[in-house]
């Protein structure tokens with residue numbers, strides 16, 4: 322990777338990305354509707370964990386779910402009984418997630434809020450102890466899955482569907498949605514990310530690796546790895562760190578929206594590729 326070519330190309334992509342317009346079509350728009358930091362982090366975790374599949378399909382359901390939780394999703398998580406959580410999430414359905422799964426996640430969030438005050442405080446405890454983002458994230462996921470879920474599901478342990486919502490990075494997946502949540506909480510504030518968890522350095526973040534970022538990352542030499550794994554996310558982040566040691570994931574929003582927008586055709590296309598700031602470093606053109 323040639324830094325002198327890649328950095329200006331990525332800077333060009335960043336400046337060509339209309340962030341306010343993109344935020345309106347992104348799940349991060351939902352936590353921006355709250356002012357209290359606790360409501361922001363709770364709505365952000367719900368939004369990020371349900372951000373799988375097509376945004377035009379999941380965002381309306383997520384919006385309705387959050388509206389059903391009222392003005393303070395954090396208070397709902399912290400103060401509601403299992404029966405109340407089931408009633409509030411009843412009827413929610415999106416692909417492999419239903420209301421009961423969301424109620425279990427809210428129950429786990431409530432347990433963390435009651436014991437530690439905030440998700441950020443608990444994550445920071447783990448990060449200080451473990452000095453490692455992956456292990457700290459695994460610690461937070463373990464906390465969210467720790468409560469006895471019998472009152473919600475009839476079974477003490479978390480279901481496979483809850484583990485899909487909040488996967489543990491120790492199992493090797495890229496954990497795109499949880500790394501997105503961490504990016505929102507740790508970077509910024511910049512109109513996209515919130516910068517709420519100030520004790521965690523943004524240099525520690527790992528790229529939220531989805532199919533778009535992976536595909537475009539391969540085009541521009543950020544990785545040669547073919548799998549969507551945590552190791553590949555770290556491989557991409559390692560190269561991004563060579564471009565910006567302090568803030569390696571600052572190009573993530575622009576890269577992912579280049580893919581989400583459908584503007585990147587995955588092949589040499591003189592019309593679609595014309596004006597793409599990455600053209601000078603894209604393997605389809607070099």
Ligand code: SF4
Nearest residue numbers: 585594597599600603
């Ligand atoms: S030049 Fe074309 S294929 Fe390459 S990243 Fe840009 S839009 Fe995608």
